[in-house]
Amino acid sequence: MGTLKFLIAAGGTGGHVYPAIAIADALREAYADTEFLFVGTKNHMEWEAVPRAGYDISSIWISGFHRRLTLKNLLFPVKLGTSLVQSLRIVHTFRPDAVISCGGYAAGPVGWVAAKSGYPLVIQEQNSFPGVTNRLLGKSAELIFTAFKEAEAFFPRDHIVLAGNPTRKSLTSADPKQAYEHFGFDPGRSTLLILGGSGGARSINEAITKHISRLHDEMQLQVIWQCGERYYERLRDDIQPAHFENLLLTDFLHKMPEAYAVADLVVSRAGALSCSELALTGKPSILVPSPNVAGDHQTKNAESMVQEGAAERLADDQLSETLAGLVKQLITDRQRLKAMQKAALKLARPEAAKTIANEIITLVSNKRPL
The missing domain is CATH 3.40.50.2000 (Glycogen Phosphorylase B;)
Structure with a gap:
């Protein structure tokens, strides 16, 4: 041809x-x-x-x-x-x-x-x-x-x-050992990955801002937080990331394979691509459907993941009160995380x-x- x-x-x-x-x-x-x-x-x-x-x-x-x-x-x-x-x-x-x-x-x-x-x-x-x-x-x-x-x-x-x-096939290509070294993280500690989509998500950012000390200091989590370009400078000024040894605050993640490789749990919007990537990488997740999308399709996406046991769903207006508690409940339950991982992989195409x-x-x- x-x-x-x-x-x-x-x-x-x-x-x-x-x-x-x-x-x-x-x-x-x-x-x-x-x-x-x-x-x-x-x-x-x-x-x-x-x-x-x-x-x-x-x-x-x-x-x-x-x-x-x-x-x-x-x-x-x-x-x-x-x-x-x-x-x-x-x-x-x-x-x-x-x-x-x-x-x-x-x-x-x-x-x-x-x-x-x-x-x-x-x-x-x-x-x-x-x-x-x-x-x-x-x-x-x-x-x-x-x-x-x-x-x-x-x-x-x-x-x-x-x-x-x-x-992207590359999403599963990262070597875990090299990924931990890239972020300067300890493989023996749990890592939380926060994704708001390529543009960031205001409500997720506000909830993490409220609970970052509890997540990082009290739970001793390593945190990768992709907040979106429009929110980055204000959050950097408010959060002062240098005060948190195991926090990476970034406007956009170019090393997504490495981020997925180290993540034990992901907090994410429920866009179709995000759900597909979570399935492909087998990552347990807390999905927060955006209330500002046509046809409420993110809620439908999230429900399909929840029904299969791959994710938990949180309403956008409940984030501020319940997110940290749900993160703690899931990330400390290794058996539950393993079951969610298997369920996510079954959904992958x-x-x-x-x-x-x-x-x-x-x-x-x-x-x-x-």
Whole structure:
């Protein structure tokens, strides 16, 4: 078939960007002669994460439409028009064999232009309640990969493949001994990993701020706390991390395999990608669904983990009162942690990215035969 070219549109959060990177990695592994171009926005995490993963990225000028009345919405029609022109230029210059949408702001204009121009459009939807971009693009997609059966209600059924969420293979690649050395931690002590998603989570940060002395000093836990860029400076000033010998406060974790390798328990939002990563790495977790997401899909994600025995769920408004107590209850019960680990691993779908890659290559080969 010669070189296969894939245009991948994803952006805004790690929940869109990292599955896109995992798909690209799997495509490159499945077919040696490939060329990739990602499309995103300059002011979001994809602008750093995609080049770090070894892929080229182009930008378009687009952002979300705010549900509340705001001056920013006045710019939206201008941004949309500009992004469509930019997408048209990118698509027709790159001439991909397939366009892959993983959701986020950038995926809308690129996917729409691709479908209208006759390029095969593929969607990967991470959540049980699909985002508005993928719901709109679903009508034009030739393949739609879902991670939850509930998502089928929003797409044409004959184009759906239930594949699971693609996760980075590297997440399980860290050597535990080297990971402990990287963080300067003691393998003989328990480690708590706190994740608020790529943007951080205000309520989780507030609860940890309230209880950090109890977690670190009283329980003697080693703590890795990814708080998000927007919260980092204020928390650094409030917490004074230097006062806590075994605390790593960071805006963003670039060494996720190492962080998972040392974690005994994880406190996390219940985004689809987070749940998939927790399953893949077999990490017991306390899941705190965000109350600010469409369709309350994080609660649905968390419940599926809880029902299988892999996690405990805490309501966002109960965090401040109950988080430290639940952490203590779980992290001191080694048998319970081991049972949660086994349950999490049973939920893992490590072949998701490979399944998606093989289906996409089959689609492309049918359109461009040998």
